Every structure is written in C-alpha cells, then in structure tokens.
Amino acid sequence: MVSSSKSRLALKRQLLFALLMSLVTVNIVSIAILLIHGVPLALLFEKWLTSIVVAWPIVFISILLVAPWLLRLTERLVKDHDQP
Secondary structure, three states: OHHHHHHHHHHHHHHHHHHHHHHHHHHHHHHHHHHHOOOOHHHHHHHHHHHHHHHHHHHHHHHHHHHHHHHHHHHHHOOOOOOO
C-alpha cells in the first residue's frame, strides 16, 4: 500500500514538472521568436497564443519522454567522487 502511494505521488510530481517546465519553456521561446521576427504588437497576442497551442503539447510530451533519460545520463556524467 505504501509503495503504491509513493509511486502515485512520484507520477504526479513527474507530470506536474513536465507541465510546468513545458509551459515556461514554450512561453519564453515563443515570445522570443515572435519578437525576433518583428511581429507587430497588434498581432503579438494572437500569434503567441497560436504558437502556444501548437508547441505546448509537443514540448510536454517531449519532456515526459526525454527527461528520465537525461536524468540518468546526468547521473552517469556527474558521479560522486566519494562513492566507489
């Protein structure tokens, strides 16, 4: 029972992290690209919203799929020198 509860909590954390990380990333990148391309301010909100709707699900799924692999890779690359 306890391990089931812990695994559900871990899944919730993983999903929330992916949701928040993807939201922040998509917003930063979308605004930056739109501003670099000189989108007029009158169209900025509409273009930004469109880009969010397209990119957010892609980034969310990408984080869910790639983050665990990157965490394992990071553990291998940055080893604790006190551990044998």
